[in-house]
Amino acid sequence: MRIAVGSLFQESNEFVSRHTELDLFHNSYIYEREDLHLLAPTNTEVAGVLAICKENDAEVVPLTAAACVPSGSLSKACYTYLRKSILAPMREAMPVDGVILCLHGSMTVVSEGDPEGDLLEAVREIVGPRVPIVATLDLHAWITPKMVSAATGLVAYTHYPHDDTYSTGERGASLLIATVLGKVRPVMAMCPVPLVAAGCNGMTFGDGPMAHLTARARAYEQDPAVLSTSCCAVHPNNDQPELGSSTVVITDGDIQLASDLAGVLAREMWDRRQGFVPEIFEVAEAVRKGESMDGGPVLLVDTADCAGGGAPGDSVALLAELLKLGVAGRTHIMVVDPAAAKKCADADVGAAVSLELGYHVEPRWGKPIQVSGVVERITDGRFRYTGGIYGGTDGMMGTSAVLRISQTYVLIMSRPTYDWADEQYASVGLDMRLAKFIGVKNPMNYRHAYRESAKASFLVDTPGPTPADVRRLPYERRLRPFFPIDEDIENLEFPIVVNC
Ligand SMILES: [Zn+2]
Structure with a gap:
């Protein structure tokens, strides 16, 4: 049994202006052909796939596995290169008995709104109508009819925070192999x-x-009879005409059952829509509430600048507000600013520096601020992820510095990195247990990282391309109506798309 294995994983954000090029993938990984096996000791879906193939004595035909931090849409050149690096070894390796691709589902390309659909279609063209193709997806995938008709099975994460990447790879590969063997x-x-x-x-x-x-x-x-059930709450930071959430049910030969269950889940998701709208606080109010509590840390969740959602991580909106308020107590906060990180590194530890900080990557969402402080620490910015979708791989912030402004410790990084736990702060010696306030740029994973230690957390109302309230986003192409821009939709129908 020969199984082709590949991966192309990025969550794109069409509300940031820069495009994703290959260098961003190189900062995470592009493993071509045999190098794909380097992912075996990680937490990734590919690792789960490889383990199941081994268990079943299946020969792995490695294609390419590429991933990078969320950012803007891929440039046409970047996508063309990666697409080719998956499809070329695929063509050479024919015939294969099955194909599995580990994808995100919310990647966008400047020239192609539905690249995952395009890629699956291209694979289908190569292998023909009879060879099963399975794709694993993020829970925040945008699942399109093209993806459904090209793939035999789409299997998404079931956990958010995403601590089930490896097991999703296992589930996808198990489904594929059972299909190849004719068991389902x-x-x-x-x-x-x-x-x-x-x-x-x-x-x-x-x-x-x-x-x-x-x-x-x-x-x-x-x-x-039910082989897999996925509920995907879409990553909201793209602007495609049909962008939305979805449910997917795969059954063993019973399309009526699959359709019925997908429809019931979809209606339930819609009926519970108000529950997706979070409570958001002004920064001053969150700080006031935090200061009235004994101890810490109190998390100030700056979701709008989430590198894990494609934002540049260069917002200083929260920092500016905290400095203006003169917050009492030790505060940890982070910002991406390569020029400022370099200036701190050049000045060296112990030096007093004055800097223009923030909004240098993406000036669209705010203006830099002037700060003065003391350089406390300089590092090369490398750390190892302890879990999540990048678990076991390295994160690279590039040259990084800790600048202390009175009691506020600012981690200045050269590059954005996905947040899983508190790896970024920990890598520069900022111990969460010492902080009264911690600035967190993530909508969810902080719940995991600080589960044991956080006193409280407040989503703060700041500008940026990944806001907690999506009504702040300037959608132009997404066709109305959709929630939450439209509270309700009259005569809403739930059309079912099938592949049988
Ligand atoms: Zn996700």
């Missing part, structure tokens, strides 16, 4: 939901809407 005959139904919400309330534990949906989805999977 997957048929798939997808139901789109016109819901475009920020991830802040989308955790799959607790009492939020996604927790309820996830519980129902897992209950469906108790039926041996």
Whole structure:
């Protein structure tokens, strides 16, 4: 049994102006052909796929595995290169018995709104109609009809925060191999939901809407006829005409059952839509509430500048507000500013420096501020992810410095990196236990990183390309109506897209 394995993983953001080029992938990884096996000891979907192939004595035909931090749409040249580096070894390796691609689902390309659909279609063209193709996806995927018709199975993460990347790879590969061996005959139904919400309330534990949906989805999977159930709350930071959330159900030969269950889940997602809208605080109010509490840390969640959602991480809106307020207590905060990081590194540890800080990568969302402080630490910015989608791989912030402004410790990084736990702060010696306030640029993973230690957390109302309230985003192409721009939609229908 020969299984072709590839991966192309990025969450794009069409509300940032710069495009993603190959250098950004090189900062994470591009493993071509045999090098794909370098992912085996990681937490990635590819690692889970490789393990299942090994267990089943399947020969792996390695294509290319490439991933990078979320950022703007891929340039045409970048996508063309990566597409080719997956398809060329695929063509050479024919015939294969099955194909698995580990994708995100919310990647965009300047010239192609639905690159995952395009890639799956291209693979389908190579392997023909009979060879099964499975794709794994992020829970924040935008699943399109093109993807559904090209793939045999689409299997998304079931957890947010995403700590199930490896097991998603295992699930996808198990489905593929069972199909190749003729043990199952997957048929798939997808139901789109016109819901475009920020991830802040989308955790799959607790009492939020996604927790309820996830519980129902897992209950469906108790039926041996149901092979996989995915509920995808879309990454809201793209501006495509049909962008939205969806549900996908794969059954063993029963398309009616798949369609019925996908439809029920989609209606439930829509009915719970108000639960996706988070409570947001003015910075001053969040600080006032935090200061009235004993101890810390109190998290100030600056979701609007989430590098994990494609933002540049260069916003100083929160820092400016905190300095203006003269916050009492030790504060940790982070910002991407390569020129400022270099200036600190050139000045060396212990030096007093004055800098223009912030909004140098993406001037669209604000203006730099003038700060003066003491350089406390300089590092090369390398750290190892302790878990999540990049678990076991290295993150690279580039030259980084800690600048102390009175009691505020600013981690200045040269490059944005995805946040999983507190790896960035920890790598420069900023211990969360010492802080009264911590600035966090993420809508969700902080719940995981600071679960044991945070006193409280407040989503703050700041500008940026990944805001907690998506009504702040200047959508132009997404066709109305959709929630939450439109509170309700009259005579809403839930059309089912099938592949059987
Ligand atoms: Zn995600």
